[in-house]
Amino acid sequence: MKNSKLTSYYLKMVLFVLLLGAFSALILIGVDLLTKKRIASNNKIELYETIFNHNNVSYQPEEIITLFETNSVIKVEEFYYYQEAFLDFFTIYKDHELTYFINNQNNNVTVYYQDNFNFGPGGKEQELLDVILVMDENLTTIKYLNVVHDGNNDYWGKRDLLIPEILNTITTFDFDNNLDNVTGVTHTKTSLILSLESKGKLLNKVGRKAFKKITLADINFLNENTLKEVLTNNELNLNKYLIKAYRHLESNNLSFQFRGKGMWGEISGILTLKADLMTIVNLTILEQEETPGLGALIVEREFLDQFTGKTFNPNIIINENNGPSAVDGLTGATNTSGSLQIILNEVQTLFYENYYGKKPDNLRDAYQKILAAHEIEYDEEGDDDYLITLINSHFISAEKNGLKLYTNIATNNLSFLFSPVITFGQFGDDKEEIIVVVSLEDDFKTILDLSVIFTDNTAHWGKTKFLTTKNLAHAKGFEFPNLSFNKDKNENDTSKVDNISDATTPHTLPEFEEKLNEAYRNYFNTFGGNN
Amino acid sequence: MKKWIRLKYTKWYNILKDGISTNNPIVISVLGICSALAITNKVSNALAMGIGVTFVIIASSAVISLLRNVIPSKVRMIAYMVIISVFVIAVDMFLQGFFPTIAKSLGAYVGLIITNCIVMGRAEAFAVKNPLKYTLVDGFASGLGYTIVLLLVASVREILAFGTWFNLPVMSQGFTTWTIMAMAPGGFFVLGLFVWIIRELTKYYEEAV
Numbered sequence: 001m002k003n004s005k006l007t008s009y010y011l012k013m014v015l016f017v018l019l020l021g022a023f024s025a026l027i028l029i030g031v032d033l034l035t036k037k038r039i040a041s042n043n044k045i046e047l048y049e050t051i052f053n054h055n056n057v058s059y060q061p062e063e064i065i066t067l068f069e070t071n072s073v074i075k076v077e078e079f080y081y082y083q084e085a086f087l088d089f090f091t092i093y094k095d096h097e098l099t100y101f102i103n104n105q106n107n108n109v110t111v112y113y114q115d116n117f118n119f120g121p122g123g124k125e126q127e128l129l130d131v132i133l134v135m136d137e138n139l140t141t142i143k144y145l146n147v148v149h150d151g152n153n154d155y156w157g158k159r160d161l162l163i164p165e166i167l168n169t170i171t172t173f174d175f176d177n178n179l180d181n182v183t184g185v186t187h188t189k190t191s192l193i194l195s196l197e198s199k200g201k202l203l204n205k206v207g208r209k210a211f212k213k214i215t216l217a218d219i220n221f222l223n224e225n226t227l228k229e230v231l232t233n234n235e236l237n238l239n240k241y242l243i244k245a246y247r248h249l250e251s252n253n254l255s256f257q258f259r260g261k262g263m264w265g266e267i268s269g270i271l272t273l274k275a276d277l278m279t280i281v282n283l284t285i286l287e288q289e290e291t292p293g294l295g296a297l298i299v300e301r302e303f304l305d306q307f308t309g310k311t312f313n314p315n316i317i318i319n320e321n322n323g324p325s326a327v328d329g330l331t332g333a334t335n336t337s338g339s340l341q342i343i344l345n346e347v348q349t350l351f352y353e354n355y356y357g358k359k360p361d362n363l364r365d366a367y368q369k370i371l372a373a374h375e376i377e378y379d380e381e382g383d384d385d386y387l388i389t390l391i392n393s394h395f396i397s398a399e400k401n402g403l404k405l406y407t408n409i410a411t412n413n414l415s416f417l418f419s420p421v422i423t424f425g426q427f428g429d430d431k432e433e434i435i436v437v438v439s440l441e442d443d444f445k446t447i448l449d450l451s452v453i454f455t456d457n458t459a460h461w462g463k464t465k466f467l468t469t470k471n472l473a474h475a476k477g478f479e480f481p482n483l484s485f486n487k488d489k490n491e492n493d494t495s496k497v498d499n500i501s502d503a504t505t506p507h508t509l510p511e512f513e514e515k516l517n518e519a520y521r522n523y524f525n526t527f528g529g530n531n
Numbered sequence: 532m533k534k535w536i537r538l539k540y541t542k543w544y545n546i547l548k549d550g551i552s553t554n555n556p557i558v559i560s561v562l563g564i565c566s567a568l569a570i571t572n573k574v575s576n577a578l579a580m581g582i583g584v585t586f587v588i589i590a591s592s593a594v595i596s597l598l599r600n601v602i603p604s605k606v607r608m609i610a611y612m613v614i615i616s617v618f619v620i621a622v623d624m625f626l627q628g629f630f631p632t633i634a635k636s637l638g639a640y641v642g643l644i645i646t647n648c649i650v651m652g653r654a655e656a657f658a659v660k661n662p663l664k665y666t667l668v669d670g671f672a673s674g675l676g677y678t679i680v681l682l683l684v685a686s687v688r689e690i691l692a693f694g695t696w697f698n699l700p701v702m703s704q705g706f707t708t709w710t711i712m713a714m715a716p717g718g719f720f721v722l723g724l725f726v727w728i729i730r731e732l733t734k735y736y737e738e739a740v
Contacts, residue, residue: 013603020610024617031621035628042631292640293572293713332714 041065046286047270051255054272054282055248075247077254079354082227085241089231098202103234107137110230111203115195117147117162119155123187130226131195134233139203142171144233147192148225157188173200245351253281256351260343263335265289267298267343277352280316283307283344295336303330312352315345363417365453366435367391370415373439373449374408400526412442416523420515424460428507434467436516440480444524447483450475462508480520484513543668550672557680557722558729562648567681568718570640574697577685578678580640585674586622587644589667591615592658596666599659611654619645649677680725687721688712 048068052059055074059067068074090101090110101110111133119125127149134144145167153159160166161182170179173196179189231238246255252275259268269285285299297303306327310316318341319329329337367387371378376394379386391397395406395415406415417437424430432454439448450472454463465471466485475483538544556562563584570576591614595602602610623641626634634641644650653673658666689695692712694702711717730736 009603013606016601016603017606017609020613024613027617028620031624035624038628039624042627046631292570292576331710 047257050270050284050286051246051248051272054255054270054284055251055253057248073249074255075249077245077247079243079245080228080231080238081241081243081350082231085231085236085238086227089234089236098199101230103236105236106234108134108143108234109137109139110134110234111199112226112230113199116191117149117157117195118187118191119157120187123191125155132226132229132233133196133199134230135203139200140172142173144168145170145196146229146233148229155188157185161185161188161192170196173197243350243354251275254351254355256347257286258343258347260339260346262288262290262339262343263295263333264291267336267340271344271347273348273351277348277355278313279311280307280309290336291333295330295333297330297333298336298340312345312348316341316348363435366417366437369437369449369451369453370395370406370417370439373415373437373451374411374413398527403523403526405523405527413439413448414442414444415439416519418515418519420512420519422462422515423507423511424462425507426461430460436519438516438520444527445479445481447475447478447480460508462505466505466508467512481517481524483517483520485509542665546665546668547672550669550674551676551679552733555676555680555729556649556652556673557677558726559735560649560652561726562652563677564722566640566643566647567677567684568715568722569643571681571685571718571722572688572692572713574682574685574689576640577681580643581674581678581681583622583641583644584647584649584677585671587615587618587647588650588653588674589670590618591650592653592666592670593663594618595654595658596661596663599661602659607659608651608655611651615650615654616645649673684718684721684725687725688717692717 045064048064051074052064052068057073086101089104091104093100093102099112101112102108103110111131113131113133114128115131116126117129119127130148132144132146132148133142135142146164147162147167149158149162151158161179166179166182179193182189244256247253248255253272254275254277255270255272257268257270259266261267266287266289267285268287269283271283272281273279274281283304285304288296288298290296290298307316310327311324313325315325317323317326318337319334320326322328364384364387367390368378368380371387371390371394374394376390378390382390391406394410395408398405398407404416408414415437417435419433419435421431421433424432435453437449437451437453439450440446441448451469452467452472475485550556554560557564557567566580566584570580591611594614595611598610619641623634626641653670657669661669686696689697690701691709694700694706694708709717712721
């Protein structure tokens with residue numbers, strides 16, 4: 001009797017929980033259905049309103065959607081963010097000869113390589129071309145093949161063989177059947193078949209086990225068109241990476257929405273730039289979850305109005321005294337200000353590079369550091385041209401293998417700069433490109449001066465404690481090739497710099513040491529130690 | 532006159548008094564401190580949070596009171612949580628859909644209401660044992676008690692931290708703002724002092740265990 005009572009009690013309890021769950025779910029689904037459309041349209045109106053306000057367009061509240069969507073005032077421009085998409089969709093592997101991109105969704109293997117192709121009568125003309133090859137996961141079926149060339153019709157090989165209609169018929173590594181009916185392009189055909197056969201054999205030989213995973217830095221050799229080609233031929237849905245920009249037809253201002261990681265949650269907003277994509281017209285924050293009363297003050301007009309007229313040169317800096325690129329930060333919200341700075345600089349770089357190509361490097365600071373290291377006086381107010389002229393009059397610059405070495409004409413002392421990506425942050429989760437300026441004495445190993453330039457001023461210990469001007473100044477007089485920043489300094493060891501920093505920077509320090517020594521070795525090997 | 536004297540003995544008057552003064556959620560029960568510290572740096576924030584919390588306490592207490600004979604005691608806490616969450620989420624979506632400007636100014640606070648212990652506390656201490664009409668009064672009283680304390684603390688903090696009250700400038704031009712008042716430590720100081728003063732004035736002392 002007692003037992004059955006208990007059972008019915010538990011049954012009732014379960015029933016109650018289920019009913020409550022079902023009711024709650026129903027209510028929430030109902031409210032969601034009721035408000036979903038309105039929330040979406042509110043967000044859309046908010047976006048349109050902000051863009052209109054940024055461009056000083058006058059409008060009636062009720063006609064805002066029609067006014068915007070007829071494209072009479074604002075034109076929508078679209079493009080894909082291939083780089084980002086690429087890293088999301090592919091895992092990249094490399095062995096000593098080939099680079100493979102493995103599609104994370106269907107395991108198709110894309111191979112990218114360069115090979116010589118013969119053209120013209122007798123196959124006398126030779127060209128190095130990019131080859132993109134998409135295969136299934138067993139590396140047997142060819143799904144897509146493209147040989148990128150200039151399409152010059154004078155060469156029959158380019159006109160009759162290396163065209164999509166023919167290349168699309170190649171589906172296996174057994175070429176004879178596929179290409180039998182293509183005639184008159186003997187030499188190009190031979191080079192194509194040789195190229196593919198050798199790669200095919202190589203692929204079968206190494207198999208997928210030999211693949212070694214590599215990272216983003218290693219795919220920098222791929223240009224935008226190759227990325228685009230690989231992506232579009234892997235049947236991927238790229239909608240997520242479609243980026244919209246809103247062009248005001250009258251002023252040519254460009255507005256776009258941005259999103260990024262704030263201190264607690266996502267920060268999103270709209271940034272309007274002048275047609276040069278360097279000068280800020282206006283900035284509005286739409287959504288944020290920062291600390292109420294501190295970081296959340298980024299939505300206040302008083303803070304945002306400071307941005308109007310500032311330029312990305314090359315970056316905006318928040319938390320600094322006024323200047324053409326500097327904006328006052330928010331008191332008590334250093335992290336939020338820092339996050340916003342990173343978001344704005346990233347999004348501006350993205351749009352700038354999409355429209356105008358690579359952003360100009362800011363070598364101004366680097367030039368000044370070189371001049372200071374060689375004790376050459378210069379005018380700090382002087383413009384870029386002035387600095388370049390001054391550098392050219394005091395230094396001979398030699399360029400080899402993409403490396404550039406400055407030699408002081410008077411003293412024979414040397415300088416070079418390089419930009420490694422260094423890890424920062426407590427957990428090593430922040431990566432950033434910095435510029436390192438190294439000046440050496442004429443023996444090519446003793447340090448004359450060592451300095452570092454940051455593009456971003458987020459306060460990480462790696463920057464504030466280790467890579468400081470004061471700490472780096474201790475490197476003066478020490479010697480490469482195996483420079484180390486070690487605390488337990490041996491009196492007679494000229495390669496161990498006395499690191500006076502009391503902070504541990506487990507990510508920044510070893511990486512900086514490694515990259516610095518590596519760069520030195522590159523320069524030393526390239527320029528042979530004698531100039 | 533007689534009517535007013537009799538007022539003191541009505542149940543709803545006592546509930547109201549209990550919520551606002553004798554059992555004030557912040558000063559006496561010390562509940563909902565996290566949100567009180569976080570949002571009391573501006574009076575407008577405090578007011579928005581106060582209204583939001585009051586509404587959620589009234590609504591969820593009402594539902595719990597109606598269901599009080601149905602909820603099995605073993606799962607009552609989870610039931611409260613579900614009911615409160617449903618209300619908070621529904622309110623959030625409703626505001627975003629129909630009153631986008633208000634939703635914007637409330638920001639993350641609406642979501643924070645779920646974690647406010649006062650809502651849970653009233654459900655367990657009052658709503659589950661009392662009929663609907665008294666529950667409504669109790670919810671209103673607790674919400675009001677919470678809002679009043681929030682507003683007072685926020686007034687002190689905003690005036691010292693920003694030199695304004697309800698975003699209107701009140702201090703003279705040369706006033707140096709106290710940044711610490713805008714930050715969490717300022718909240719601790721003011722709220723701590725406030726609780727102390729009120730307890731001293733009302734002669735409320737917790738008995739040592």
